[in-house]
Amino acid sequence: MKVVVDMNKCQDHGQCVFAAPDVFSMDDTGHLLYVSDPDDALRDEVEEAADVCPLQAIRIEG
């Protein structure tokens, strides 16, 4: 599974961090960091993160 975040859309709401803390996190300045090739076992988490992104900025490929 590949995760792509459109950083032009992302407005650092952080909802993805609550939904999938193994994949998404915030740095000290409040900006998003993420793992782009997470384990498939995390698919549910990542789908939830994509659902709760207010900007629809998270895409799952594969």
Place this chain on the structure above:
Amino acid sequence: MTATIVVAGGSMGGLRAAEQLRAAGWTGAVTVVGDEPHMPYNRPPLSKEVLAGKAPFESLAFTPRAAAADVEWRLGTKVVSARLAERTVTLDDGSTLSYDGLVVATGMRPRRLRCPGPLTGRHTVRSLADAQGLRDELTRPDARVVVVGAGFIGCEVAATAVGLGVREVTVVDPLPLPMAGPLGELLGRALLRRHEERGVRFRLGTSVAGFEGEDRVTGVVLGDGGVLPADVVVESVGSVANVEWLAGNDLDLSDGVLTCGRLRVGGRPEVVAVGDVARFPNARYDAVPRRVEHWSIPTDTAKHAAKTLAAHLAGAETDPAPFAPLPTFWSDQHDFRLQSFGAPALGLDDVRVLDGDPSGDVLVGYHTGGLLVGVVALGGQAAAMGAARYRAQLLKQPALTA
């Protein structure tokens, strides 16, 4: 015939319900009936980026989960009535659909002002078509804009209009402060000051008595007798639930559709409701059913309702865990964001500054019986992150009534 679930309403709640039915193991047919011509799209940008001309429609459309690819979409089609006892719904194209399960996801529409005067020049913001129509008018040179209603959508529209360079933007509301109903006086005052500093004018403590003009609006007549010149009026005075199609089924439709804590409607195990239209009890707080018009709710309710429905149709036990979502919302206005977790409206009697200062970035806590029930941040990213730090505490909090 194969088993079918019909979802009435084709917006965020309808889409999330269809996706969550698949996630809950439902393999039968799913048909979503939606009266808008579009596939589900995201509404929050309508009062912000779309009005500002910064978000084309393609950027608003939700991308449905792959597992929901076989869902049938009947768009541009309205559900006009339902017979729950017979398990059928009738559509405006004359057809009748039989269902094994029904999801109510018909959401809200804007409430309109009922006072004398012309209709042309008066707008609401709920759909893409609304937002596009309003944008065309806001970008008329020298438009004078009056926003009726100082709630979230009204304040967002006012902020966006000022950002577009609109010459005069005035917000009218009978209450003395903007957004004070849901957020209380402390933030109401802070928000009033911020909006005024950025060029929004307010006429508070007065209602609208009527509109002036022959064919189109030229002014707004206030309850105190004054008249505000206006070329464009935006009515953001609350919303009405789309439940008329459910009439005649002996349901409580007094404010949305009443559900139990499992999101079942009318005690029927095969009918559930999701999103803005659902009036449900939240076990985190109390047994009082409430509607919650926040973006997080369609997804939360869809997940729980889909489990309820899929389990019933599979003849399995329903999940005994009570539905207890943590509400969350945000609102972007000018250069600041409001970010909320929990239920501030339940703690308006005991509002405390947790961090910062109302004149700058501030984090506000709302309490009941000494217990924190909601936090709201106002300001930049640091404030929003501050609110997020309280999220875990709010989640751990014992239920208010056991």
